[in-house]
Amino acid sequence: MRDAVLHGGAPGAGLSSPLLTLDRLRLEDGAHCLIEDVTLRLQSDGITVVMGPNGAGKSVLLRLLHGLTAPSAGHVLWKGAPLTPEIAKRHSLVFQKPVLLRRSVAANIDFILRARGLRGEGLRWDALRRVGLLDKVSHPARRLSGGEQQRLALARALVTSPELLMLDEPTANLDPGATQMIERIVKETANQGTKVIFVTHDIGQARRLAGDVVFVHKGQLEEHSPANQFFTSPQTAAAKAYLSGDIVT
Numbered sequence: 256m257r258d259a260v261l262h263g264g265a266p267g268a269g270l271s272s273p274l275l276t277l278d279r280l281r282l283e284d285g286a287h288c289l290i291e292d293v294t295l296r297l298q299s300d301g302i303t304v305v306m307g308p309n310g311a312g313k314s315v316l317l318r319l320l321h322g323l324t325a326p327s328a329g330h331v332l333w334k335g336a337p338l339t340p341e342i343a344k345r346h347s348l349v350f351q352k353p354v355l356l357r358r359s360v361a362a363n364i365d366f367i368l369r370a371r372g373l374r375g376e377g378l379r380w381d382a383l384r385r386v387g388l389l390d391k392v393s394h395p396a397r398r399l400s401g402g403e404q405q406r407l408a409l410a411r412a413l414v415t416s417p418e419l420l421m422l423d424e425p426t427a428n429l430d431p432g433a434t435q436m437i438e439r440i441v442k443e444t445a446n447q448g449t450k451v452i453f454v455t456h457d458i459g460q461a462r463r464l465a466g467d468v469v470f471v472h473k474g475q476l477e478e479h480s481p482a483n484q485f486f487t488s489p490q491t492a493a494a495k496a497y498l499s500g501d502i503v504t
């Protein structure tokens with residue numbers, strides 16, 4: 256395992272204390288180690304892209320970061336404090352396949368607002384406007400197209416104004432147009448000050464979005480570098496092979 260603290264070059268690197276710290280984070284499942292002593296510090300600015308082959312542990316890592324899975328050892332720290340359910344409520348996670356209620360678009364947003372004790376139709380309208388779904392407000396959510404469903408999932412994640420937005424391959428099943436819309440919203444969100452962690456397999460997408468790249472392989476952190484460094488001179492054999500399109504073993 257490498258302690259891949261970001262060195263130089265990336266926006267904000269070394270200038271302030273980390274927003275998010277993973278301290279020797281470990282997850283075991285019986286004899287199998289899914290996440291192996293990962294230590295990582297993420298700064299508050301920009302989009303961190305997480306890459307790695309199938310089964311590398313990217314989704315498991317996001318679940319640990321959101322407190323949905325408890326680590327076997329190690330800690331997740333948010334602004335230096337241990338992650339708690341209260342802190343996790345200020346974070347949002349969007350999954351690859353949106354899980355939507357069998358209700359209207361509006362009702363899907365209102366459900367989250369109620370669950371978080373937030374009030375105001377204005378929040379709902381703002382969120383739907385941001386993702387371009389104002390004209391679908393009364394539609395049954397499950398009858399939206401795949402791209403629209405993912406934008407609704409994004410609206411639901413954004414309506415609480417999260418400090419951290421995590422997305423797990425949100426465009427994996429979408430066409431280029433729908434993908435572009437999601438990328439635009441994610442970039443706008445990051446520009447407005449929300450920290451974004453974005454998991455993707457798509458190297459082109461990673462190049463478009465990433466300020467820094469976390470590369471994981473077999474549950475280990477292989478590399479954490481500023482994006483320009485990662486794409487031009489990856490430090491590890493696995494990352495080099497991955498970027499070249501070779502099979503990573």
Ligand SMILES: Nc1ncnc2c1ncn2[C@@H]1O[C@H](COP(=O)(O)OP(=O)(O)OP(=O)(O)O)[C@@H](O)[C@H]1O
Nearest residue numbers: 284289307308309310311312313314315316424456
């Ligand atoms: N709840 C779980 N219990 C036990 N093992 C799990 C669990 N969830 C995932 N795993 C295992 O952890 C490993 C990493 O899975 P994960 O879904 O995090 O990979 P990934 O990098 O997101 O892959 P992909 O790119 O295919 O989505 C896999 O071997 C998977 O089978």
